[in-house]
Amino acid sequence: MNVLHFVGAFFGDSAHWHGYDGIPTRLLEHLRYSLIALGVAAAVGLPAGLLTGHTGRGGNVLAFIATAARALPSFGLLVLMFILFGFGLVPVMIPLVVLAVPPILVTTYEAMRSVDPSPVDAARGMGMSEARILFQVELPVALPVVLGGLRTAAVQIVSTATIAAYVSLGGLGRYIMDGLYQHDYEKVVGGATLVAALALVTLALFWAAGRLTVSPGVRRRG
Amino acid sequence: MIRIDGVTKRYPDGTVAVDRLSLDIPDGAITVFVGPSGCGKTTTLRMINRMVEPSEGRILIDGEDSRRQPVNTLRRSMGYVIQNAGLFQHRTIVDNIATVPRLLGWSKEKARSRARELMERVGLDGSLAKRYPYQLSGGQQQRVGVARALAADPPVLLMDEPFSAVDPVVRKGLQDELLRIQAELGKTIVFVTHDIDEAVKLGTMVAVMRTGGRLAQYAPPAELLSDPADAFVEDFLGADRGIRRLSFFPSAELELLTGPVAAAGTGRTAARDTGDAPYLLVTDADGRPLGWAEPGLPTDGPVDPGRLLPCGRPFVAGQDSLRAALDCAVLSPTGWAVAVDGSGRVAGVVSQQAIGEAIRAAHAGGRSDGADTGASAKVAG
Ligand SMILES: Nc1ncnc2c1ncn2[C@@H]1O[C@H](COP(=O)(O)OP(=O)(O)OP(=O)(O)O)[C@@H](O)[C@H]1O
Numbered sequence A: 001m002n003v004l005h006f007v008g009a010f011f012g013d014s015a016h017w018h019g020y021d022g023i024p025t026r027l028l029e030h031l032r033y034s035l036i037a038l039g040v041a042a043a044v045g046l047p048a049g050l051l052t053g054h055t056g057r058g059g060n061v062l063a064f065i066a067t068a069a070r071a072l073p074s075f076g077l078l079v080l081m082f083i084l085f086g087f088g089l090v091p092v093m094i095p096l097v098v099l100a101v102p103p104i105l106v107t108t109y110e111a112m113r114s115v116d117p118s119p120v121d122a123a124r125g126m127g128m129s130e131a132r133i134l135f136q137v138e139l140p141v142a143l144p145v146v147l148g149g150l151r152t153a154a155v156q157i158v159s160t161a162t163i164a165a166y167v168s169l170g171g172l173g174r175y176i177m178d179g180l181y182q183h184d185y186e187k188v189v190g191g192a193t194l195v196a197a198l199a200l201v202t203l204a205l206f207w208a209a210g211r212l213t214v215s216p217g218v219r220r221r222g
Numbered sequence B: 001m002i003r004i005d006g007v008t009k010r011y012p013d014g015t016v017a018v019d020r021l022s023l024d025i026p027d028g029a030i031t032v033f034v035g036p037s038g039c040g041k042t043t044t045l046r047m048i049n050r051m052v053e054p055s056e057g058r059i060l061i062d063g064e065d066s067r068r069q070p071v072n073t074l075r076r077s078m079g080y081v082i083q084n085a086g087l088f089q090h091r092t093i094v095d096n097i098a099t100v101p102r103l104l105g106w107s108k109e110k111a112r113s114r115a116r117e118l119m120e121r122v123g124l125d126g127s128l129a130k131r132y133p134y135q136l137s138g139g140q141q142q143r144v145g146v147a148r149a150l151a152a153d154p155p156v157l158l159m160d161e162p163f164s165a166v167d168p169v170v171r172k173g174l175q176d177e178l179l180r181i182q183a184e185l186g187k188t189i190v191f192v193t194h195d196i197d198e199a200v201k202l203g204t205m206v207a208v209m210r211t212g213g214r215l216a217q218y219a220p221p222a223e224l225l226s227d228p229a230d231a232f233v234e235d236f237l238g239a240d241r242g243i244r245r246l247s248f249f250p251s252a253e254l255e256l257l258t259g260p261v262a263a264a265g266t267g268r269t270a271a272r273d274t275g276d277a278p279y280l281l282v283t284d285a286d287g288r289p290l291g292w293a294e295p296g297l298p299t300d301g302p303v304d305p306g307r308l309l310p311c312g313r314p315f316v317a318g319q320d321s322l323r324a325a326l327d328c329a330v331l332s333p334t335g336w337a338v339a340v341d342g343s344g345r346v347a348g349v350v351s352q353q354a355i356g357e358a359i360r361a362a363h364a365g366g367r368s369d370g371a372d373t374g375a376s377a378k379v380a381g
């Protein structure tokens, strides 16, 4: 009775491959929650981080918000939101977004702050607009670190999105929840394996995104 | 012309970086701001392209207040070069140089071909075009910085200690290159440095600033060296300002002796024919210097170079300055300097004593003509 045995049994069972509780359905649900949460978190965290990083103003406020957000337990927040909003996507999304915004915000801010000031000075002296300086001078150099923040957020979201199952939604958390409830450890291990695999795929995607978008002139710094 | 008119800069913390500065920066020349650290050179430069706004006074560009035009239009009409080049590390060299033309809306191809043209102009090999900044040496990066500033052909170039982060040999190369580019393109260059030698070498006009952001003296370099306005300027110029001033006197007036010069194998002997000079300068058949023969050494037949005294580095007659000529004489084992023409053939020899007389005559005549002979003399000195 080892874990590998459970994994083999879970994925070998053809019943797990179709239907509303099949792996493809649950995987897609999980992906959907994750992508929405990451999208919202990035929409909040990236502009705020880029702008504060570029101007150098608001860094303290930002650090305070990020620390406060980090102190909130995702599960507690889920329960609270469930009480407030009832069933649905919103009570799940709020804890996921709250979880993901701090790494995106703080990393983006730090990445922008650590950009060498002399090319920025040169760009300004050449008559580049502030927007161009942000997007064409600072961001390309800060990009590897910014992507790192997004990657951390994405992996946290993927593993934490399992909590959706607690409020009767789908996703890979279903296997873990149901498995625990039914004492079906094959299901628990199978679900956990899928979450871990998805997290690894996420890492790989970010690695590929980095290869594609980061200039070789910047990349050599690792 | 850029006119700095009663400009004061007070930073928010109360520091007065520039104090009621007024001066005219001539067109088509290099104007150098020099002074000790913190005297307000960078602040002055950055007020010209409005990276820093003056607290009082105004800056006129061709008679018009620089605040009249949009700030980015103003900046695009002025190339800007900073100490560590400030290249965009995510862009290739050619795209770094093409930045301002692209900002001005040129097509990518046009901007790039212009960039390649400029690489050649600043002495960068075309094979570097596709490289990234980290793949270049500090000196090459600085050249890219200059090319980038020149790319849109702005009439004005602002340079803030552009060569201070490279070693002395590379710096000299970059300075010579800048003088050449300036001679070719006739830009109005405002150059900031804390190195008085660089200021004297590059400047058509030199503004010496003192701590507190006040102008101590504004003059051509030769005048600065001959007539420092006060003890501060004199001190700043350093102990050897008399010697350095010789850079501005041409060596053309030196009387060169050809008597004590002979080609090897001509049958002359030093003892008989040198006249005033105690030594005979032996040349090869082409007239290039081989070395000094001591009195009595026969020069017929092939000369054994081992028996000659080395003649050291010669100076180029007419082209080099009195400083170079004096330097050759001081370094020569015989105390005589060897003058050559442009192709390296001996034009004659001259003694330390004769150079000393020429120096006295030059000082008496005040023939420190920085504009005409300055450029070439300064390079040599
Ligand atoms: N943003 C600023 N806020 C307050 N003070 C400043 C600021 N920038 C410069 N200063 C001060 O103004 C004075 C002149 O500075 P500036 O940078 O113009 O000197 P500099 O002549 O270029 O010196 P260096 O040769 O060291 O570059 C200094 O005392 C400096 O500390």
Ligand SMILES: [Mg+2]
Pocket (backbone or CB within 6 Å): B041, B042, B043
């Ligand atoms: Mg400075």
